[in-house]
Amino acid sequence: MFKRSQLRIILIALVSAVSLPACTALPHFSRENYVAPFDGAEVIENDTRYSKELECLKPSIKAAAIHRFAVGRVNDFTGKEDLVNGKRITQGAALMVISALAKAGVPMVERFDTSVADMELKYADNKLITDEPNSGNYRKIFGGSLPGSDYHIVGGITEVNYNIKSGSLDSSIQFIGASAQYFVMNVGIDLRLVNTKTLEVVDVQSLQKQIIGTELRGGYFRLFSDGVFDLNAAERTQEPIQKAVRMVIEQAVFNMVEHVYKISPAGCASLGAIQPTVNATGQLTRANQSATASSSETPLTNSGNTSAQTNATATPIQKSEAKPVEVTPNAIAAKPAKPSVVIDPNTGEIMYSDDKTTNLNGLVGNGVGATNVSTGKPVAKPTVSDRMKEKMLWGDKPTIE
Template sequence: MSPIKYTVGVLVSALVSGCEGLPPQLVQPEAPYNGAIPVTIDTPADQALECLAGSSAVKRSRTVFAVHSISDLTQKFSVDEDGPYVPRDTAGMLVTALSKAGVKQVNRVNTVVTEFEIARAREQILGDGQDAVVEGERLPYRPLERGALLGSDLVIDGAVTQLDFNTYSGGTEASLFGIGGGNRKFALTVGADIRVTDTRSTELVMAEAYSKQAVGVEVYGSIFRFFDSELFDVKIGSKSQEGLHSGIRWMLAEAAYNIVSTTLKHDGSCDRLLPKNYVEVAG
């Protein structure tokens, strides 16, 4: 047996024997591991959205927005990892961005609970813990009031229609006598087509395509050595990669800004808070 295999065997044996000494009732539980603290998610477009929320164009507007669905039409998924690359609740990201812009919204993404309660109220079995008074009559159930549901003026829907891997890649790599290193840069592009429709007339108010490039950089070094009949491969380095989902969130935040500022005829004073490239393209 090689010296390396013997050493590894001794260490494993010592670790196993050390775990066998305590009965189960005396073993102390491991302390939970806590990572980074939870934070609210921000995008580089959030300052511009918050600026919109404070503008007179938004504050005076009575327009009610609704988000229907942002579906995944890329048909791309990972078999070996986590399934689809595009998150299921992409529409929820757009709802959040519109909320930061301060506009009025009605929920059209998920109406399951609302429809359930309306059905139970129609059956007169849904209550609120106290009687309701309608035209002087006390009712032990929740009444259905005409006109209680708020309608929308503009509905937003669309799809993530583009997901191109390896939009750009490049780098260098070198090795000599089993010692090597290198760096690599890579990017992928995600895009969405978003529509805004007048819910009364079905007139198409806006139709825009948006895209976002997610980039990454990897720097690494490696050492390959043979010891006796064993091969040892040691790798060190760092990898910085922009998340695809965070890139989609940023893209939809830009879309929300464009939709609100265009449909409510904002004066453009908040454009200065957007990332520079957007202002240059939009201008």
């Protein structure tokens, strides 16, 4: 007779002998079982609305004297991070600066990552590298073979404020409920343009951009005797934060390049931002499209022709060209009113209103209180539903100067 302890050992051995082959046997897979991944959207150029104005500078830069640019460290100085998602702001701001300079056609030399060049220079110094394999000829080092930079850009991302202003509204009527929320945040950068030869700071750009996020929710809930009916729907819109950083960087690079090459950005600046001009009658009008189109094909120069600039978008005056203006009571009375401000529902950008931007299409209906600035007539008569949606979404709108 077996003892109880011996029976237990035998039972464990039998169970192990039966289960071990099942555990060690691997499942069989065939190639037909692989699932094709979902490709999603196609690959496109990573452009912003300010990329057009950078590309507009190419003809003028090619016709001007060569100034080579280099890009140094453009770091994230916000310190925003968490344990789950890591860094909140992109760590590739320097790469965005390089891409912005390339869009403008600015000659560049590599200074951001020279590890490969330094390694090959070391190999060439030891006569270990060649440009003609199997020839026995090694690469020779010649003095003065590397072009230098005239200017370089350094700086960083200095601001990210998550909740400048926010608001929400919840309401319910019998079985129907609805809510709306919005918030405003911003990002800011500080870049400086340095003369590489003298280390003089030639230009400083401190820019920021606000980002708008909205959320609309609606639902229907009702309890019946034989069951429950619950229906909910929501829509959320927010501009990507890293995309906003790229937009601010492209605008800063545009200003720096215009400053170095002394290019009048009258035609190019209108491609990026909507800047209304004032005609002889004091009405706000859109910039001359023909002048804008011709400016993108021909070099822009400071020729001093004031008549050509009055037809295009107003050009920002540089500090060196600013002149004191005598203000008289008549001048104050004739000063045109500031254009109203609207927010692009697709990108969250702040824009000046004109005949094409006052309609907040896709957000709260067509023409919520919109008026044509040129004629002063309403674009579309707002309905009660439009006004209710507008109030639910924004409440008291933030005043933007």
